[in-house]
Amino acid sequence: MIRPSKFQRLALLAASTTVITGGALAHGSAFAAEAGPRTAQVSATSHLDATTQWRQITDSSGITVRLPGEPQVQKDNKDGIISRDYAVRTGYGVMGFAVFEAPGTDPSAPWDLSGGIKDAVDGYNTTDTHAHLRSTGDHEGTTKTGDHFVEAKLAGADGRVGHIRIVDHGRQALMIMTVGTGEQQHAVDQDYQQVLDSIHGPDHAAPTPVGPATST
Template sequence: MVRLSRFHRLALLTASTAVITGGVLSQGSAFAATQWQKITDSPSGITVRLPGKPVVQKYSDHGVNSRDYVVPTGYGALGFSVFDGPGKAPDKPWDLRTGLKAAVDGYNSGDTSARLHSTDVHAGTKDGDRYLEARLIGAEGRVGHIRLVDHGKQSIVVMTVGTGRQRAAVDRDYRQVLDSIKTPHHAPRQVAEPAVST
């Protein structure tokens, strides 16, 4: 469900930059003046605010189209993905647990020395949409968060990864992205009731 090799490369690049500068980025750094921008995934109409202009990649696999929006940050990387299930039955949910495993595996495929694993996995609902959320921890002090949302015809994934010594920024930015998500109105998922004859 999720390909995150580009996410992985951006996270490693910016984490390396933070290590080189002792975790403090200079005022001249590309990451110093964070300017949050509203990003719209035009096929779905879903909007999210990100701390800069994202690198965008599009994929199509087994009838599912997806778009990844990833921004390098001073601590690693932050991004979201939107997956479309064309012709998806409104009463058939997305498999969020498989999506979580695919996201972590996708990140880990880039470099075995920078492996992540998920912890504190929990499910919930918000605005009628089911979600699955987890904390991410990994080698070399990496930390992060991921949330996968079943939005009916679309699934949304938000993920951030950074260095442990900048955990406060990782946590803050992740929460800010989640709070910024706006989705077009959609009817809550309902299972059709059998017809009753009178």
Template sequence: MTRLARFQRVALLAASTTVITGGVLLPTSAFAAPSTPPAAASAAVGDAAAHWTQATDDPSGVMAELPGHAQMQKYTVNGYQGRAYQVETDYGAIGFVVYDAPHGGGQWDLKGSLKNALANYNKSSRSADDRLTSHDVRVSATDSGQPVLDADLSTGDGTAGHTRFVDLGDHLVQIEVLGTKDAQKTMDADYRQSLSSLQLPSGTTTRSS
């Protein structure tokens, strides 16, 4: 799979989420990455000398720095609205997604979100080596007590990455990176920097791991 194709798939890695509102389980449907998206729909391309730029999700107030200028992509699935901010890099892609909870908020199922996101990614997998799996899943919380789930990602064909979900009640935030293992040092450094820059609406940050 080419780097561009891999980027197009990771761009919607977090597209399938589950939210619990008022004790009722409300699953969303995964939206698939377009097979041939127009150039304007793709995130900006970064390189080794990329200028780190702050991307802000105005509806939620979530902010994070990315190694390039990200374009926002809006999505609506079964009444759930989401906005993705991502940058293509030499190793793959990095970015974050913000989802809005319907009906004024609730509790997000972070483990279910990770499981569904992987299932969404793997829908187009052609072999076992191309299937994305999670490992070293950790559950923690922000300094303000918001639930956090972290996981490392990999495939048998040399793809690696990381993802973090943060439950804000009325919003779910996912920050993610995916690339090739031969550039993992650079990828990991970018991910740590982006995590460290992540600002939540309450003014809190999430610890980088």
């Protein structure tokens, strides 16, 4: 038995709070940078606002992920899938992660990761009808800790770019997603990799926190 691929929640949260048109930030968009000084490149590892502090976010499952700021959190329980979504606005777009659980199902059954990629993209496009987002270069892999994942790049007809990865953690599935403008592709790529490097599953030792920690 394969557990269902209802991985839309984070994508819906990202799309519903942002508007990008023609590859440029729309005035008043949630993607717009926070007020305050900015630099073209803050550091070798981040292209976010100079005041941004990366935070270690710990989900109730024990999964920990570092995000560039305090996330907006949404929880949902629909069609037998419990989800907890954490999204952060950035100067170039949005990034975040979501944890999914399916109580009452066999925890050893694999999650439908490939179906999840399609589910998430469809969910994003349902909310932001101008996006025409699509996944490209879909591929499977295994994390350093042995967890199976499916990953893809994201591309929109209006110039937006991004990444998505869904990881099978057994009892939980983890989705990481980031979307931004094509003009800042390097920043989108670099910060996405920083998020990936920070992930620790519930059965793995968590990294030493640098900056504030948040638990949900």
